[in-house]
Amino acid sequence: MIRRNAKGILMNKNLIFAAALIAIASPSPVFAQGGRGGRGGPPPTAKAAAPFDVTGYWTSVVTEDWHVRMITASKGDFGSGPNTEGLPFGRDGNIPYNAEGTRAGKAWDLAKDKAEGNVCKSFGAGGIMRQPSHLHITWQDDYTLKMEIDNGTQTRLVKFARPAAQGGALTKPEPSAQASAQGDSVGEWIIKGGTPAWPRGGNLQVVTSNVTAGYYWKNGMPYSDKTKLTEHFRVIKEDNGDEWLNFSLMSEDPTYLNEPWISTYHFKKLADGSKFKPRPCAID
């Protein structure tokens, strides 16, 4: 039997049934910020939809790129030590810079930054998570996750889609009128699983744009104001009791990079906030 729906599209009862069957039979495709809203009810808040608890105090654990993170590496050190010449990436460096990126990296002038009050340039969204630091993550409201970082005293706000009106459809956050060091971060839960054999979980995807130019590392490795950052945060509890916040960070910068640059970070859960000690930006 063929019918037309309200928009005039031909429909078949059995195809409708098939569509319903597909929806039921797919136990857990990706639910973007979905989850357990209940049939017919309003979608859950971002806070309620979270597949894991990301809040609390966390300490960075620096086991990779150690010397460019724990100290201010030498000028021109693209990751493999100073005094390297030519294009660094692929031979000596970590960051897939193009020629302009390499030139800008070599041109870092700490004295100039200090004179111009730019000592926080490596504490923006592209560099802040690389700093050896402690995080304090809380829900500012049901749709805004607040990440406070003690090193540099920075705050990142991750905004989720929220209903424009009570019970209404979710709408994405509006971008800020002006670029900023931490930019605009939009969060979305990517949720999978939810059966006895496949426990529910997923990741928090955060896309950040509208940033001011800054540095990935304290030694002036640059990113431009056209940079887009994509992070995937995951919380893992180990058998030994350790709880890790692991995430990847992909930087896409048409000005300075030849290809996306992806690095990964690890934070371990702390019992309390005794180690969280805000301090101002500093370049040694």
Added chain:
Amino acid sequence: MRTFSKSFLGAAVLAACLAPSAFSQGGPGVPTDLSGEWRRLTNHEDAHERGPGPDPGEYWGLPLNDAERMRADSYNGEWLSTSLLLQCRPHPTGYQQLGPDQMRIEKVIDPINRQLIAYSVLFQRTPGERMVWLDGRDRPSQYAAHSWEGFSLGAWSGDTLTIKSTHLKESFIRRNGVQGSFRRTVTEHVSLDEPYLTWVLIVEDPDYLTEPLIRSVTFQRAPNAQIPVYPCAPQQEEYRPEDAGSYRVPHYLTATNPYLTEVAVKYRVPLEGVRGGAATMYPEYADTLKQFKAPTAQFTLKATYTDDSTKLAERLESQRPPAPAYDKVEALHVQGNIFLVAGGGGNIAVSAGGDGVLMVDAGAAAASPKILDAITQVTRMPRPAPRGNIAMPFASVWQSTHSQAPPAIRMIIDTNDSADHAGGNANIASSKIFKPIGVEGADQAASEVILSHESVQQRMIAANVGVRAQPTNTYFSERYRLHRFFNGEGVEVVHMPNAITDGDSVVWFRGSDVIATGDIFNSDSYPQIDLEKGGSVQGLISALEKLTDLSYPEYMGQGGTMIVPGHGWVSDAADIGYYRDMVIVVRDRVQDMVSKKMTLAQVKSAKPTMDYDPLYGRTPGSTAKFVEAVYRSLTEKKGN
């Protein structure tokens, strides 16, 4: 009766095809398809370490203890070139992923129910496909072989596959000599954010790390990538006439490595940070570093090692060795006809087949009942039925496949005279299932019942052990071959003179390609050289070299000839290679101290085995006994 319409059937089929998880794998949910080819984003993190390689002494960000620090300080990269056995070894699970290789992941499907039961993971420079089992199977026995890949079990939670690996061989944590012990475990968390795969690696090492070490790497889908072959052929890169005929292990004696400070100068990092340790991983250390200055010129570091990991032998020294417990004797298959019966004193290699059972060693006397139970269990394991050369074999085949011959132990070969290897001789020989070839008292003078090297028999007679426990047959040549094939293969007994004692034998099952080594090789403990019985460190090194010479690795040092050690888990040539090199390094250190006229007490106090103690020195008193034996071997001019 109402019938389904064509369109309904079509709809149902469509639903089945489109529902990804419920149907496509047919099982309990397969969240993400990881199969395919991947390229690693080679230089995005730690470019210099993961590309050209880390500098000597670069330990920053590693939670290593002092034993590990000493081990790495003594490392000389020339070692890999010199040891042909280990030259082609791949990096292990937990470190392999950080290398530049491309990767292929394939699905392994159960052919019957078509469920995904494993992923196989292949890198260019791995010996074979690493299996990550997803079907919930059990982990192997603690006595099962270790490999570069380890044994991996995986499970999904949300969008992350968590893999836990055990049974790893000793190998690098960082390829500047920072070793991971064979007791370490690796936990991996694999998450796909198309087209990028994030691979988190956590190494836990009770011997060498004070905290878990976490690192990660990113791969990108590369659908057209090929995984090249890696036909690594060991090459002797340097020939020194003075080394002809003797194997040497390049390493630095304590406080002689001139390269450990080079990295601090190069990166302008204070040496305190370069030396690593758990504290260097945390933010607070950034402030600590400010107290120190980086050196401006390279110098030879006079390092000291003092933390708890270096005091293991002292702590154990004061403890009484635990009474032997034989509460769990188990049997597992090794290769071919050969099984390992473990947990009843020294390891027992068992050849089981149509000819009956041949035991290499009899275990401890107190464990005999459980050893006999384990052997009975081995004999009842299914095996192909013999097919007689007759026209109508049904009856004979049916009977042999539907019934079991009674277990029959035909003979014992003693590798030495120690109580945990030969102590069970009398109990085994007196048991109901001991049925040697021929009629006892009549034919056995011409047969083998309990065989050993002549020195073992003489020593047991001198010790007044009972007649039933004494070897009935002995040999005194370099090699001795059993008078007949046993279970379809030749069995060769090889004398290893002046190793642990003067009567050590190893037994080589030539068809199964398994060697039982007795106490010459223990996978998890120091050799207990007995100078009073004619042992010596030089003889032991010669014996270990001979074992590596007899062994034929399948590929990259592992597999092929399998080894049943005197104690510990089933091993292979690479495991013997590590053990041999450990003995040589300790011998060299003690020799250096002897040349400086140090007394035995001074040598013991200097702890020449400190970095190996977490691996091999976990039995009270074993470290002191080993060091003393090495010292006396070098000073009393005994042995060969």
